[in-house]
Amino acid sequence: MKLYDGGRAPNPRRARIFLAEKGLNISLVPVDMAALGHRSQEIQSLNPLQRLPVLELDDGTAITESVAICRYFEELHPEPPLFGEGALGKTLVEMWNRRVELHFLGPVAAAFRHTHPAMVEWEVPQIPEWGEANRPKAAAFMNVLDDQLAKSTFIAGNQFSIADITLLVSVDFLKPAKIAMPEELTHLRRWHEAVSNRPSAKA
Amino acid sequence: MKLYDGGRAPNPRRARIFLAEKGLNISLVPVDMAALGHRSQEIQSLNPLQRLPVLELDDGTAITESVAICRYFEELHPEPPLFGEGALGKTLVEMWNRRVELHFLGPVAAAFRHTHPAMVEWEVPQIPEWGEANRPKAAAFMNVLDDQLAKSTFIAGNQFSIADITLLVSVDFLKPAKIAMPEELTHLRRWHEAVSNRPSAKA
Numbered sequence: 001m002k003l004y005d006g007g008r009a010p011n012p013r014r015a016r017i018f019l020a021e022k023g024l025n026i027s028l029v030p031v032d033m034a035a036l037g038h039r040s041q042e043i044q045s046l047n048p049l050q051r052l053p054v055l056e057l058d059d060g061t062a063i064t065e066s067v068a069i070c071r072y073f074e075e076l077h078p079e080p081p082l083f084g085e086g087a088l089g090k091t092l093v094e095m096w097n098r099r100v101e102l103h104f105l106g107p108v109a110a111a112f113r114h115t116h117p118a119m120v121e122w123e124v125p126q127i128p129e130w131g132e133a134n135r136p137k138a139a140a141f142m143n144v145l146d147d148q149l150a151k152s153t154f155i156a157g158n159q160f161s162i163a164d165i166t167l168l169v170s171v172d173f174l175k176p177a178k179i180a181m182p183e184e185l186t187h188l189r190r191w192h193e194a195v196s197n198r199p200s201a202k203a
Numbered sequence: 204m205k206l207y208d209g210g211r212a213p214n215p216r217r218a219r220i221f222l223a224e225k226g227l228n229i230s231l232v233p234v235d236m237a238a239l240g241h242r243s244q245e246i247q248s249l250n251p252l253q254r255l256p257v258l259e260l261d262d263g264t265a266i267t268e269s270v271a272i273c274r275y276f277e278e279l280h281p282e283p284p285l286f287g288e289g290a291l292g293k294t295l296v297e298m299w300n301r302r303v304e305l306h307f308l309g310p311v312a313a314a315f316r317h318t319h320p321a322m323v324e325w326e327v328p329q330i331p332e333w334g335e336a337n338r339p340k341a342a343a344f345m346n347v348l349d350d351q352l353a354k355s356t357f358i359a360g361n362q363f364s365i366a367d368i369t370l371l372v373s374v375d376f377l378k379p380a381k382i383a384m385p386e387e388l389t390h391l392r393r394w395h396e397a398v399s400n401r402p403s404a405k406a
Contacts, residue, residue: 048347049306068298075290087278088264095271103252130333144251
């Protein structure tokens, strides 16, 4: 199998960090997203949505959506568990992974894609007013994150999970999206420093 | 346990259809979203994001995000499996559920919330240009759905799954969002008729 990778963008990075946490080495096929390589015929034939990453299995099956790719590896290599353990543990990871994606990564990405001059060919039509409207949404959600991290080591409880990976790529995307993390969010800052120091963060 | 329900909106309906497919009866607490009941102190204390549905367990634990609520019931009551079977089956359900959510339900909901006059208090700021930009995105994705449904009975393969539930609530949301389903998408229409005829669709 091989993983079509997309470099620094949040979703390709999410899959790479997950693989690093699992201790797995998968062949990576680099795709230059800055040169719009994700819109090539090759990627289009694997994923009509022209998004990365894509995992191609040996029989040609193409798996898209970074969380689906991660779930495939969780099923094949259950240790360490990154989607939670037990009915409630799995549910809380699903809940926090989705909360972070829908209410934080989404707004941060929208702010970036709809206001950054380099994104004008990616996001058609680019609507700066929509990009700006997402900055306060992302900022408001950081308070929810800080409240949760006041109570637990990681975002979905006391075990590291895919929800922390989603949160890490989102927090690291604040800078290109020109959104500040307030100084007073000490729990979120403590978490960010700890998770950034894991070896997987360099993946 | 009890499920704080939100009536006709897509996400509350998604959880109710899932429970009906599982044959489960859970106490529902109706919340009048038209009267902004989801912004009440009661819901805010359960879900700081003020979204429905919310599942409250007997110990007071609040579970939000409709897919997380569904996953909890899948773990407690595995039959019939609605999140797929086997590593690849579970992965393909995850992939299609997310594709439908992110590339179809999201755009359909954005078109509705950013253009409908009744949504002006819900979606602040309401940006009609963003709503309009989502109509062609939703329309384009219907071709991807039709291509997939030309090859398989249900959206993630030959077994009914949560991805079909997500797709049903999305397709039924096209009308309020004023997006037409093209006549020529015969596979999507065949699927919609079949899934609408399941008893769970009335939930």
